[in-house]
Amino acid sequence: MLTIKEIAEMANVSRSTVSRFLNDSGYVSEEARKRIDKVIKETGYIPSEHAKSLRTKKTKVIGVILPTIHTETSSKIVAGIDNELAKQGYQILLANTNLDKEKEIEYLDLLKVRQVDGIILVATNTEERLVKKVQEMNLPIVIIGQHMPGVTSVVYDDFHASKEITNYLVEKGHKKIAFIGVDETDRSVGYFRKKGYYSAMNEHRLEVNSTWVQTAIFDIDSGYKAMKRILTKSSILPTAVFAVTDRLAIGAMSYLKEQGLIVPDDIAVASIGASEISRYVDPSLTTVDYHNEMAGKQAAKQILAIISKTEYQEKILLNYRLIIRNSV
Amino acid sequence: MLTIKEIAEMANVSRSTVSRFLNDSGYVSEEARKRIDKVIKETGYIPSEHAKSLRTKKTKVIGVILPTIHTETSSKIVAGIDNELAKQGYQILLANTNLDKEKEIEYLDLLKVRQVDGIILVATNTEERLVKKVQEMNLPIVIIGQHMPGVTSVVYDDFHASKEITNYLVEKGHKKIAFIGVDETDRSVGYFRKKGYYSAMNEHRLEVNSTWVQTAIFDIDSGYKAMKRILTKSSILPTAVFAVTDRLAIGAMSYLKEQGLIVPDDIAVASIGASEISRYVDPSLTTVDYHNEMAGKQAAKQILAIISKTEYQEKILLNYRLIIRNSV
DNA sequence: AGCTAATGTGGAATCGATACCACAAAAATA
DNA sequence: TATTTTTGTGGTATCGATTCCACATTAGCT
Known part of the structure; x- marks a missing residue:
């Protein structure tokens, strides 16, 4: 590999001068500048980043x-x-x-x-x-x-986004709203989004049936399974479900369809994420864009x-x- | 930052010895080994990758x-x-x-x-x-x-995958098959997939109406527009469309739905990609998994x-x- | 005991750059 | 003209590691 030393020799200057040329630090005469520039162009020399980082x-x-x-x-x-x-x-x-x-x-x-x-x-x-x-x-x-x-x-x-979307479901007339979340060690997605949901439910004095709240992991299939648990375990069926991510919502919708339930007529679905496909699933997903x-x-x-x-x-x-x- | 020199001093050995210890190259006595190990553990010393790369x-x-x-x-x-x-x-x-x-x-x-x-x-x-x-x-x-x-x-x-999926459409009884591709400077997605499509069509002696073949870029919306061009410009409407990527197919389906056409009854759609959502769009997409x-x-x-x-x-x-x- | 081989250690050069400093020449100022 | 400033250059130490080599000590073998 070409080094600064060789460039210096070829241009008939010292390594210092080449370095000054490269970094635009200190004086370099027009003559020297031209010679160095020429040599560098001809050889395609590129300084080593490692040597550079070692010093700088x-x-x-x-x-x-x-x-x-x-x-x-x-x-x-x-x-x-x-x-x-x-x-x-x-x-x-x-x-x-x-x-x-x-x-x-x-x-x-x-x-x-x-x-x-x-x-x-x-x-x-x-x-x-x-x-x-x-x-x-x-x-x-x-x-x-x-x-x-x-x-x-x-x-x-997370808290307010979650609360807002839950509120929106309430506005739309839903009173029995289920929730698909993730583990609370994930403070943002797990904890705060759940808190937002509960906060909205509380403020509207809506009851939360314990079987309505399910925990999933992050993939689509896990959303499917959580929805299944909600439907099979609940004595009172919810009319809406809020999933903390689009993927979970898509999984949930997939299970609902399989069961012959119509979204949103039988059960409404909402989530957070605004993934590209959320627009293209059927029905298109009501969600929150997180930028x-x-x-x-x-x-x-x-x-x-x-x-x-x-x-x-x-x-x-x-x-x-x-x-x-x-x-x- | 801690350097090998300091470690050497603290362990009462030379830099060489520390280096040998670190790289398991050459002899290091049990005594020295222990001392160095101790110092490194205590200080949490980590050698600089830059200095290392500079040499090695x-x-x-x-x-x-x-x-x-x-x-x-x-x-x-x-x-x-x-x-x-x-x-x-x-x-x-x-x-x-x-x-x-x-x-x-x-x-x-x-x-x-x-x-x-x-x-x-x-x-x-x-x-x-x-x-x-x-x-x-x-x-x-x-x-x-x-x-x-x-x-x-x-x-x-690409060639065979594309040919195979086109063949599959033919098997399913389609004779008028449209194609949504991308620019041919992309040899793989643009050129070879188009070639596969033509090859299948030729072998079955099926005609390709020029308005059936449209070029898009890589996003969903572009698939939507390409589908629109196919439907609006063709005097003879195709009964199937093969899009070179899932996203294009999803865009196409989105346009078809908007026009009140039923997939696959009115027009069948197939593509290549096997993206995760291809399973969850409605109807689920027939596609090729590329691993x-x-x-x-x-x-x-x-x-x-x-x-x-x-x-x-x-x-x-x-x-x-x-x-x-x-x-x- | 005498000699080779194995084991251990440290000194010094090196990798490819930067940056400080000394110094010379030219230009600007007094 | 003498002196200060500006301009320009190269020498050398340095960054933090590795690696070769010389040298010492210990062990192993006739």
Whole structure:
């Protein structure tokens, strides 16, 4: 590989001069400039980023830790991050945990070793150990999707979004509303969305039958099964169901159809996510748009601000938008 | 940051010894080993990857260039790659071209500068300049999705998949079959899939009305518009349509529904992709499963084989599977 | 005992860049 | 003309690791 030394020799200057030329730091005469430029163009020389980072301690790489890469939410977030970072010449080093909480912690170290300039963590939980680790990282870091004390974060307004969509179901005349959620260790999706649902139900003095509330994991099939449990175990059948993600809602609808029930006439379905297909399932899904790309974009902006030590907010609360379609 | 020098001092040995300990190269006495181990555990020292790569010329990072990150295909491929690479302690440096062909070439250089150990390119075209660049890279590289002479590649069997699904439509009694494709500079999705379609039509001596063949781009809305063009411009209406991707098919179905046409009774729809939602649209989509995760996995295996100089094939042709559902 | 081989250790060069500093020449100012 | 400033250049230390080599000590074998 070509090095700065060879370029220097070929252009008849010192390594220092070439370096100054490359970084536009300090004086370089017009003559020298031309010679160096010519040699570099001819040889196609590109300086080694590693040597550079070794000295400067900067890599222009941001580590991104994802719980899973093949969901629409994740890829939209990454797209948002990437767009913003690319503008500044930063790149993404990807770490996929596959929903393994242990790896979330592990990868923080791994990325640090790679000397990334910062880390964006799309978090699924707020376990003690993770929070502690994050706080001790001593490296610019931004969390997406969960609140952590003292850590810069970009969060969705899960409580209010959830409450609003439940309210909407009530407005539409539903009194018996079921809920498909996920484990509460996921504070945002699990805990706050459930709280929003209960809060709305309480305010309207509506009863929540315990069999109406089911816990699922994140895939479509799990939504199917949860809906099945609701229908088979409940003595009083609900007239509406709110699922915390689109995928769960799609699974639920799939079971309802199988049972010959009509959505929304027999049972209304609503969810959160606004995935692309939510428009194309039949009936189209009433859901909440969370602006995932915006989340990625904001997180990227924050991390760049932290790195460049310009001002940044500690907490960014994203807004959301209710999308009314035909499933309610 | 902690360096090897400090560890050496604290453990009362030389840097060489610490290095030998870390890499299990050469002799280290039991005593020294214990002392070093203790110091490292206590301090939480982690060696700098940059310094390491500077000397060893290895980074354990693979660059992945994607045309777009927020499609299911892409994220599945990346998931496949990631799974395989993670086993060997490799990580992914992501580069997203946003379908910009210029960037595809640019990123090859950019990743090289970062001294990645290899590159996996999910290609959308086989333009002269790109091919030339790839061949000149002088770095382990694997292409997914397109054929390139002299370059290791993992490809789908577009021609036969396309032919088979067209044949299936014919078997089902359709004689007037429309086609929604994409630009032919995308050899795989654009050119070969179209060829497969024509080949099947020819073999059955079926006529192809020119208005039946429409070109779209990759999103759902574009499928909608293409379907609209087919219906509005054709004097003889087709009884089936084959779209080269699920998203296009979903767009097409959405238009058909809007027009009050019943799928599959009035018009049958088939496509390629087997995206998760293809099961959940109504009617569920007859499509071809391309095993995208497998593509990623194979590409990762190939690149690791090239790096470690073990044996590898120049071309891997993936198999596919027809999934028969209700849209035909 | 005498000699080769195995075991252990540290010094120093090296990877490819940056950055500080000394110094020379030319230009600007007194 | 003398002196300060500006412009331009190269030498050298440095970043944090690895690796080769020299050298010492211990063990193993006639």
